[in-house]
Amino acid sequence: MQEIKAKIDAASSLSELEAVRLELFGKKGIITALFSELKSAAPEQKKELAVSANEKRDYFSELIAAKRASLEEAEQREAMKNEAIDVTLFNENVSCGALHPVMETMDKIIDYFIAQNFSVESGPLIEDDFHNFEALNLPKYHPARDMQDTFYLNDGRLLRTHTSGVQIRTMEKFKAPPVRMIAPGAVFRRDMDLTHTPMFHQVEGLVVEQGDRVSFANLKYVLEEFLRYMFGDVRVRFRPSFFPFTEPSTEVDISCIFCHGEGCRVCKQTGWLEVLGSGVVDPNVFKAVGWKNVSGYAFGLGVERFAMLLHGIPDLRSLFEGDIRLLEQFK
């Protein structure tokens, strides 16, 4: 019996174990023999023999079952080991695509103003002179028209040079204040070099209230908050500037996010980055839509500029080339 137990312990595979099992429980097995002996045993011995046979049978059955379980586990583990993949073969080559950095930046900008209860408005890419220039206090021959080299169309219209025309369209649609809107979209200027593309994207903003409720200070508030949402903890600087449709006008700078104001190549050593144009709405703009006794502010920003700053993209033109070498970095 000790010998058999040693054999069970020593079995190194399920087939070896099966051989031992047959030695015990097979037709000519030791345990089988014990039970057949039982039949021919004297009646007074039967009970004692039966108890002993049962004990042995149970003892070895358990022994074999336990051994089988442990052998099976070992075999499964071996199989797992064999089919295991080297986890360090993993690489970043994920099969998904990515959103375009400009579009994603635009989404991020829109989200901020939605949260500030602005509506999102849109206007056509092909605009008329009235909405793109005239109503925005840019009469014919105004030198500021030169600042926006325009694509003209054969039907007398033009490709919009800014999203500011949506200011006019929105006021026409709303008919009365209040207005609290942004207008994101593509705009076009006839300019193509290292830092200009003939199409780019802007987000326009306009807030109008009845009476003199809206002031320059309100504009300052919303833009400061917005720029910190976009760029983190930056300083914001306002410089007086000129746009025909706002008066007073201001250009807004943030402290350079690359050098933190120390001066670097991106900020041309000034420590500041120009990011926005804005101002108090010029009364001539309200006059163009026939609104009286109202006040408002407006702002406009270039989405590509924001995207380039946020993501450190050096080349504007690369944004329009569908080059996966750039796009895959935004997975």
Next chain:
Amino acid sequence: MIITRNWLQEWIDIREISSERLLSTLNSIGLEVDAHDKISLPKGVVVGLVKSKRRHENSDHLNVCEVDVGKQSLQIVCGAKNVEAGQYVAVSLIGAVLPSGLEIKPAKLRGVESFGMICSATELGLAKTNDGIMVLDSSIGELVLGKELREYEIFNDDLIEIELTANRGDCLSILGIARDLGAALDLPLKEKHEFEDADGAPGIGRILSVRASDEVSAKFAFRAYEIKGELKLNLKQTLRLASVDILQSCAVQNFINYATHSTGVLLRAYDFEKIASADGKVALDIKPMPNGEFGVYAGKRLLSVAGICQDAELKACCSSKVVLLEANYTAPLIIAKAVNENKGLKGDEHVYRSSRGSEPKLRLGLDLLFRLLLKNKAVSLYAGTQKISNALEPLIVGFSEKEINSMIGAQIPRDKIVKILKRLGFDVGVEADLITAKVPPFRHDIVNSHDVCEEIVRIVGIDNIAAAPLSFYEKNRLNDTYVSLCNGRKLRSKAAAVGFFECVHYVFDDGKALENLGFAPCKVKILNPINGELDALRPTLINHLLESAERNLKNSRRSVKLFELGDVFNADGSQCLRLGFIASGLKAEPSIAAGAKPEAVDFLYFANLIQSVIGKFNVRLPSENLKFLSEFEQAQIEQGGEIVGFIGRVDYAVEAGRDLDKSYLCEIDFSKLKFENIVADAYSKFPSVSRDLSILVPSGMRFERIKQCIDALKIEALKELIPSDLYSDESLGDSKSLTIRLVFQDLQKTLCDEEVAGFTDKILAALSSELGLGLR
């Protein structure tokens, strides 16, 4: 506009203002500093006097000079052609290091010892003033032999480039910028006395008469001077013009440039003798021209168009004997209109200033110029001025302190408002609550109280205005535009998630290439396209997608999947939003995860990707094929009972012509996509049973027909009908074996085998009788 600190000092005393404060003040008042350079000279460059000059014995271009530098006299070999005895010059002493890095050491030039260097402006790091060495004169200060040049103010200066906005023509001069600075820094402008003619000078009336018709609404003033010797600028004037990059070779022009840059007054010079009539006199006629501009005529000859251009032949130069000077102010709108309406009218450098507003006080420019000329011995001045002055009515703007303050959202006291405006040249009156401001003529950009408010904001400084939130009424502002934007965003995110990269392309496209793809040209055309390849409004997203796919394949990409959500233009010019996709090459870049040899994209793979972006759709065979897609593999996409777009393989001609791998395209009309609320169906809690049927199908028969045949049976328990395998081999001949997986499920009960067999028999019978198909 470039200014120098030293030049500004002529108009406003800023000695107490640090350069840093000067720059930040300029920025804060809206005169954006674009660039700032320090002008400074190295140590060891001193004033010297050339006492003698002799030719170098072994050289035909070198001179040996004795130069007195105060405490000593140095022998210096000099190669400049213009060196002469008696000149005061800039001498770099032994040990000085020039901006180029050159260190001055004792040297031997062709055997002659040299102990220093006589320098040109550029060798000292200054803007180029002339060929050869820089000759000093007392315009820069008293010349003391041996004195360090860096101690002279002009050599210790700030060069500041200001980017002006289009409305600030008044700041296109040193005076204009000084005036703005004066308001911001609360400093007065320096008084300039009017020029007084010398006694006994001949009057200009003897040689000139000027007439103007009544329609001429502009200002003109004429003066004249005679050149008797060599007309020359002094060193200070030359250095200033050179540093702001407007130094020319002609002294007559340089004096004009100096006066214009100083005051903003536009000046022209005519050669008197060339325009004089036989009697030695000139009679000028000023008349309006067809587009409202004004011409200056001598007899029939047009000398110039005010503020726009001048007949170059009649321009005065250094060899002229008598110079006739014209100062002019024409309203910017007149100039802009004339230049815009008449494309043949070529404007010169005056237009930049005149269209933005030059200085209307002509006397400022002429007086400054005559004061400079008065010191010049080679010149004699005529007395008096001939003027045409159809004065413009000054504009008066009225407003209240409250109005300004509610615009700004801060409290600026009335005294401060008045003070700022006065410094800016306004004539200000106060009556009870009303403030009236008479706008100075040089500020044509100011017409209403908002403009005045801007002046206040500028000078007060926006940084000094506290930000304040605006209170507003809550309102649901989520409109259709927003909903469409969100839907677009959803699809874009899904497209990116299944492997497409988002692109943004120009709405301009190549008209020729579009035509080749079979697109009709848009009725609306761009009159002034940026180039020949971007000359048309795109009617589709696919041309740019094809181009980008090609570009990526060239950059050794094996698998290219791109999409764009963008606007296109229909043939009638109406705008519409499309969603376009392209997949080109392999299904994935080769990798262990994707298999070492991924398959090429195919129709079903591509269509499935599209389906996972836009939701379930059916394909329909088109009644008419699209030219740029393969005739064998193209379909219309149907969603919610409407055709929303097309999908298919890129045609061979396009694929080969563009160097593309196997490619598939899809374009969808975004406005037709359904984003409806989904209502869930009741689903069965009983098990489903599936059966695979392998049928022999003759090649060329579309699966669509099999599906229609089975659908027509209207078996309610048939939940799914999926083509699960397609097999062909030689034994099947011209047919293919198609395996269809049928999934049955009943809402009420578990289906038994007999019921399922009943369904499949019914289906097989229909396929046999309708289409003649049988089991393989």
